[in-house]
Amino acid sequence: MAEVTELNRSHFNNEASNYDSKFQKTIQQLTEAILERLDFIGVDWVADEEDGSEQGDGSTHAREVRLLDYACGTGLMSRALAPYTTQCVGVDISEGMVGVYNATAQNQGLSEDEMHAVVGDVTVPEDPSPAALSAPRFFNFDVAVLGLGFHHFADPPLAAKRLVERLRPGGVLLILDFVTHEPIVKRDGHDGHGHGHGHGHGHSHGHGGDKDEGKDKAFHNAAHTVTHHGFSESQMKGIFEAAGAGRGFAFQEMGSGVVFTHGSTKDGSKRRVFLARGEKA
Template sequence: MSTAAANRQYFDAITGTYDSKPFFAKVNQEVTDDLRNRLDWIGIPFANTESSSDTQSVRQLDYACGTGLMSRIFGPYVTETRGIDVSPNMVAAYNARARAVGMSESTINGVVGDLFDNENPTPTGAEWDGFDLATAGFAFHHFEDVVHAAKCLKQRLRPGGVLMITDFLEDGDLKADEQGEPIEGSEGTWASHNHDGHHGHGHGHGHGHDHEHDHEHGHGKKEHCHHHCEPAKVEDEPGWDREKMVASIVVPSFTVEGVRKFFTEAGLVDVDVVTMDKRVYMEFGGQKLWRTVLFARGRRPLEAKSEL
């Protein structure tokens, strides 16, 4: 099964409970607040910021949009949002959520598609090019080839447009005690989904990790996790399936230098990778963790001037 198909199967199955966990609302709000405080860092003119740099038209592409976290974060500062996801159920939830708050299709709308399909990337057409901002929220750890993914998203930007992603920092977890308090000195990559390398490739090749670190420690020999992991209490999670979840993940987290490398290899410039100032608290079926979120941005270069 292809990675795209595995993602489609997994996210179709969990759409109904995706936003239901109590800690999600707090994590989403913390990410929202942090990114909205970094609008200048993202590096494009936005709308409605009461700044002299405000512009009248800002177009956002939200790839692997899910139920729309990245669209909601930047919604007040853009004038048009287009979402794409491989999961029909997620796209339906994305659009239903937008319509429920009175937002029209012309303002925000999602479709089913796969920009990374080499033979038939979808969707196509003028509506799907020339974006000022492309976002991918906690999605790159689901992508088979992160360099190819970043290149494809870069191509949907206008010259000077920016790709901005969120994901998890490798070795950025802290274990928490029974009361949810962080256990100091327990740093590592702890959330476990038993990622055992069955995707048929090594993590040292193009997945945003530091290659020397990968080869030294061998990610196939460690237990990892990410924000969808539920190692226990499967019966409490309708639609959740460990095998589907594991099949959808390529790598669970990234290093700062690794993301900088694959953004640069994809042809992006003005690349910067930062982490949130504080960890976010998450629970996974009996496992309590504080996780570090990273943000990365890179710009599509301005077109070279013709020498003719």
């Protein structure tokens, strides 16, 4: 498990600076699909115009809706749902991704109380409550989200369980990921979505010199961070139930899928994407 974690950390640190520009169209597509499913997600969101209700002493008190964005990356899920929450807390193992997440939030004029990420990992089996994530602000969330990170985990059921532990009773676990799919096969016939063991092939299959070689190297690095080729509805239902968030479980595919390119190749794979949600008992 530690080897998989280090592969993920290294890869996403390298990708952080250009991740949003590289996947701009995909991020926009997914953001729109998420916003179309606010009712499906089932959180009692804060409305755009809601700015607090006046109390008897003349003060105002806004209803809190706190979101935990785990494996937050640069903040796809946080940015999509921030208008409907009062606080987004990001957590990621990649220092580079956390840096981009926080810089983006700051550039949007958001305070650390409104949107801020930290480096951390709740998936270490022998450390259920790491010191970096032990403060009260890392618990009792209304919703815990995980966007396109589930297939990178060595132990997805453990990750789901650890996130549910940080929800308030009735809080919602929300996972965005890929429906079960075949591994990508590169031009040389190798399985392009690696096995999580870090034994990269190190070949370049492009025809554009150093530029293509660099893209293929990045492809192989990404491939070996993948440990699961998507998930079926029945798999996700079992994971949610085992994690303690089986109440109200629902699974919904999002549109016709998204396209991801492979290294220096001009084509890509169209992946079916789902949202799965359930509530902590």
